[in-house]
Amino acid sequence: MSLKSFISVPKDSHFPIQNIPFGVFSTAEKSPRVGVAIGDQILDLYEVSSAGLLDNVKGLKDPKAVFGQSTLNTFMSLGRPVWRSTRSAIQELLSEKNQLKDNSQLLGRVLVPQSKSRMHLPAKIGDYTDFYSSREHATNVGIMFRGKDNALQPNWLHLPVGYHGRSSSIVVSGTDIHRPAGQRLLSKDKPVPSFAPSARLDIELEVGWFVGTGNEPGQRIDIKNAKEHIFGMVLVNDWSARDIQAWEYVPLGPFLGKNFGTTISPWIVTLDALEEFVVQGPTQSPEPLAYLKETVPSAYDVKLEVHIKPAESTKFQTVSESNMKYMYWSITQQLAHHTVGGCNMQPGDMCATGTLSGPEPGSYGSLLEITWSGANKIPFDNGVERLFLQDGDEVNLVGYCDSASGYRIGFGNCQGKILPCPYSA
Amino acid sequence: MSLKSFISVPKDSHFPIQNIPFGVFSTAEKSPRVGVAIGDQILDLYEVSSAGLLDNVKGLKDPKAVFGQSTLNTFMSLGRPVWRSTRSAIQELLSEKNQLKDNSQLLGRVLVPQSKSRMHLPAKIGDYTDFYSSREHATNVGIMFRGKDNALQPNWLHLPVGYHGRSSSIVVSGTDIHRPAGQRLLSKDKPVPSFAPSARLDIELEVGWFVGTGNEPGQRIDIKNAKEHIFGMVLVNDWSARDIQAWEYVPLGPFLGKNFGTTISPWIVTLDALEEFVVQGPTQSPEPLAYLKETVPSAYDVKLEVHIKPAESTKFQTVSESNMKYMYWSITQQLAHHTVGGCNMQPGDMCATGTLSGPEPGSYGSLLEITWSGANKIPFDNGVERLFLQDGDEVNLVGYCDSASGYRIGFGNCQGKILPCPYSA
Ligand SMILES: [Ca+2]
Ligand SMILES: [Ca+2]
Ligand SMILES: [Mg+2]
Ligand SMILES: [Mg+2]
Ligand code: NI
Numbered sequence: 001m002s003l004k005s006f007i008s009v010p011k012d013s014h015f016p017i018q019n020i021p022f023g024v025f026s027t028a029e030k031s032p033r034v035g036v037a038i039g040d041q042i043l044d045l046y047e048v049s050s051a052g053l054l055d056n057v058k059g060l061k062d063p064k065a066v067f068g069q070s071t072l073n074t075f076m077s078l079g080r081p082v083w084r085s086t087r088s089a090i091q092e093l094l095s096e097k098n099q100l101k102d103n104s105q106l107l108g109r110v111l112v113p114q115s116k117s118r119m120h121l122p123a124k125i126g127d128y129t130d131f132y133s134s135r136e137h138a139t140n141v142g143i144m145f146r147g148k149d150n151a152l153q154p155n156w157l158h159l160p161v162g163y164h165g166r167s168s169s170i171v172v173s174g175t176d177i178h179r180p181a182g183q184r185l186l187s188k189d190k191p192v193p194s195f196a197p198s199a200r201l202d203i204e205l206e207v208g209w210f211v212g213t214g215n216e217p218g219q220r221i222d223i224k225n226a227k228e229h230i231f232g233m234v235l236v237n238d239w240s241a242r243d244i245q246a247w248e249y250v251p252l253g254p255f256l257g258k259n260f261g262t263t264i265s266p267w268i269v270t271l272d273a274l275e276e277f278v279v280q281g282p283t284q285s286p287e288p289l290a291y292l293k294e295t296v297p298s299a300y301d302v303k304l305e306v307h308i309k310p311a312e313s314t315k316f317q318t319v320s321e322s323n324m325k326y327m328y329w330s331i332t333q334q335l336a337h338h339t340v341g342g343c344n345m346q347p348g349d350m351c352a353t354g355t356l357s358g359p360e361p362g363s364y365g366s367l368l369e370i371t372w373s374g375a376n377k378i379p380f381d382n383g384v385e386r387l388f389l390q391d392g393d394e395v396n397l398v399g400y401c402d403s404a405s406g407y408r409i410g411f412g413n414c415q416g417k418i419l420p421c422p423y424s425a
Numbered sequence: 426m427s428l429k430s431f432i433s434v435p436k437d438s439h440f441p442i443q444n445i446p447f448g449v450f451s452t453a454e455k456s457p458r459v460g461v462a463i464g465d466q467i468l469d470l471y472e473v474s475s476a477g478l479l480d481n482v483k484g485l486k487d488p489k490a491v492f493g494q495s496t497l498n499t500f501m502s503l504g505r506p507v508w509r510s511t512r513s514a515i516q517e518l519l520s521e522k523n524q525l526k527d528n529s530q531l532l533g534r535v536l537v538p539q540s541k542s543r544m545h546l547p548a549k550i551g552d553y554t555d556f557y558s559s560r561e562h563a564t565n566v567g568i569m570f571r572g573k574d575n576a577l578q579p580n581w582l583h584l585p586v587g588y589h590g591r592s593s594s595i596v597v598s599g600t601d602i603h604r605p606a607g608q609r610l611l612s613k614d615k616p617v618p619s620f621a622p623s624a625r626l627d628i629e630l631e632v633g634w635f636v637g638t639g640n641e642p643g644q645r646i647d648i649k650n651a652k653e654h655i656f657g658m659v660l661v662n663d664w665s666a667r668d669i670q671a672w673e674y675v676p677l678g679p680f681l682g683k684n685f686g687t688t689i690s691p692w693i694v695t696l697d698a699l700e701e702f703v704v705q706g707p708t709q710s711p712e713p714l715a716y717l718k719e720t721v722p723s724a725y726d727v728k729l730e731v732h733i734k735p736a737e738s739t740k741f742q743t744v745s746e747s748n749m750k751y752m753y754w755s756i757t758q759q760l761a762h763h764t765v766g767g768c769n770m771q772p773g774d775m776c777a778t779g780t781l782s783g784p785e786p787g788s789y790g791s792l793l794e795i796t797w798s799g800a801n802k803i804p805f806d807n808g809v810e811r812l813f814l815q816d817g818d819e820v821n822l823v824g825y826c827d828s829a830s831g832y833r834i835g836f837g838n839c840q841g842k843i844l845p846c847p848y849s850a
Pocket of ligand 4: 665
């Protein structure tokens with residue numbers, strides 16, 4: 001569709017009219033409410049609704065009440081047809097043919113520069129699940145911990161492994177993360193832990209997807225309907241303290257090594273905006289069980305990059321370039337698996353894919369892999385080097401899809417800076 | 426204190442005036458609001474506040490607004506001094522010396538029979554963490570899975586192992602639980618899973634504790650202040666599908682084997698009501714690290730029982746009698762550990778202790794242990810037997826403390842019935 005907005009959108013902007021991701025923003029004058037990103041602006045959907053511009057969107061009964069809220073949970077619960085009709089109406093409003101462009105008085109009320117806004121978590125996240133769906137990542141970790149032969153656990157190729165994460169410490173891009181302290185083993189042979197700030201603080205490059213409409217307890221979401229239940233995607237940095245995680249995780253999984261912080265990008269990119277970039281995923285063998293059998297291609301060709309600015313440096317450097325299309329278990333298989341036993345999902349729940357590494361070095365989604373468990377230093381400008389993160393280091397995850405029609409659908413920033421541990425021990 | 430209420434409280438009632446547990450209830454006429462249990466009645470704190478009877482409780486600014494809510498989260502956030510002054514004021518109101526007893530018109534408004542009420546989840550649970558703090562349970566499971574020598578994992582005696590659970594499927598006592606279906610291995614030697622309703626559906630006898638006031642991201646809750654942050658306790662049945670759990674849990678922990686349902690008792694018993702039953706916990710060796718060093722005794726002598734009514738039977742039978750006092754890691758050590766890396770706890774968060782087994786057979790908190798992984802059948806009346814739960818079976822967990830002063834502080838019921846899996850496969 002050769003949509004074009006009256007708002008100027010630079011060619012490499014993440015937010016052309018073909019994107020229209022949803023988020024929650026506030027300004028000095030405006031309390032948190034729902035908006036969409038367009039170019040370097042935010043379209044305030046509360047003001048747009050107040051002006052009656054979303055009155056006849058099918059299924060959207062009370063737009064002002066829905067978009068005046070400080071989370072997207074209510075809008076998410078309305079279902080994909082309403083997300084779709086709302087997004088089309090917004091594209092209409094922003095299109096160069098719409099007379100809104102001449103109504104400078106109204107424009108002054110409905111448009112806010114992103115530079116003048118503060119972004120908030122887009123939803124109240126009731127539950128957060130982190131999957132482990134990249135074969136490359138799981139294999140790399142397996143090789144490092146268990147050697148080449150049994151790199152993948154026996155269950156890995158049969159089910160999308162996942163665990164429940166901590167919701168309370170999910171923060172929006174731009175929030176600083178305190179280095180955690182905790183128990184860790186000093187040497188492999190003496191199983192007595194000591195306590196100190198983590199010395200192996202890592203990142204995990206992931207994509208998060210939000211449940212829009214859920215399922216009742218005891219009921220399943222069938223894989224062929226899964227896309228109807230998924231509102232959209234964000235970038236996720238699942239910060240990980242490897243030393244704390246290694247000592248604690250047997251047998252019940254990661255806990256303090258993960259729950260000190262998880263960063264997400266603020267703009268939820270809808271599945272409709274990403275439809276153009278759907279590709280066939282990796283072939284799966286052995287064949288998955290019936291409830292996991294894909295009926296439509298469900299992998300997404302999303303370019304992913306890890307950028308790091310060490311404390312001593314003045315600029316970010318790209319340390320890794322990966323792509324979501326390599327992911328073995330799709331987001332629809334993840335949702336089908338999550339509910340096959342009757343676990344009830346709710347609007348606003350977030351699931352993350354697990355670290356998304358690519359097949360070659362240079363495409364790994366964690367410092368654990370990039371440095372191969374701390375063996376190879378990563379070089380930065382003027383002699384700066386890193387194995388794991390130091391205090392003052394900043395990380396930004398970037399994700400985007402380049403359309404053949406010349407625009408870019410992007411996720412904005414997913415950024416965080418490491419603050420020193422507030423405790424000496 | 427020789428408190429006595431004008432409301433008749435049978436001797437073995439769980440809810441004497443010395444208890445006053447908080448919960449959320451509704452009736453045909455009343456929308457969900459906060460109440461406390463007394464004898465077989467509920468004192469409606471919204472009506473009590475409307476009548477101005479809680480007006481001069483220190484720190485409780487707007488009782489009507491606080492107790493008119495459908496969750497206890499706001500009341501929990503007010504802090505222990507306010508919980509304490511409110512509970513004392515309520516005991517005052519209910520005491521035989523109070524003229525409320527002669528005001529039958531007001532009594533008609535503030536008292537509701539429990540039999541005419543429906544109980545709700547007492548709080549919006551933002552995050553749920555399940556610990557593994559019973560040495561007896563962890564040892565039994567270790568022996569069954571890894572043999573006597575390395576029954577306990579190397580980390581067990583150094584830190585309270587825990588994992589993030591699923592909040593959405595926590596339900597209040599009396600809610601039916603659907604048998605989950607999922608992947609499981611048919612035989613140990615052929616690592617190819619098949620899909621079916623779980624054939625090893627189990628219970629876990631646990632105590633849950635609610636965070637009242639939390640901590641900021643990056644900050645810790647010091648163990649010597651931990652009791653100030655804990656609102657109170659409930660009983661928890663962490664239903665577990667052992668076959669699904671066994672195939673999925675390596676390396677990231679239990680997931681679908683647990684998240685199909687978790688049942689809690691509706692009345693939160695305050696730490697003040699349990700203070701009388703505090704005892705010294707088990708000696709801990711090796712000595713815990715500094716942040717885990719108890720400053721005051723923090724174990725609780727709470728009698729715990731598992732009652733099961735097989736589908737074919739007409740009455741419940743006691744299958745196990747345990748006690749919370751055996752628990753190795755205390756609730757204060759659990760909270761100190763949970764926050765030592767800066768994970769932020771919030772009002773309404775729930776943590777569970779992990780299955781609470783005792784030292785002898787007959788005191789185990791799971792069918793896995795009672796039947797020793799399905800080897801020994803449990804006999805019920807007229808020839809009925811069980812290894813794991815069948816469809817139609819009902820489970821009730823019971824907990825109480827018998828005071829030397831002749832009353833009983835109890836937790837009420839924590840009950841659930843197993844419904845057939847809604848899917849044939
Ligand atoms: Ca992760
Ligand atoms: Ca448990
Ligand atoms: Mg995290
Ligand atoms: Mg459970
Ligand atoms: Ni049903």
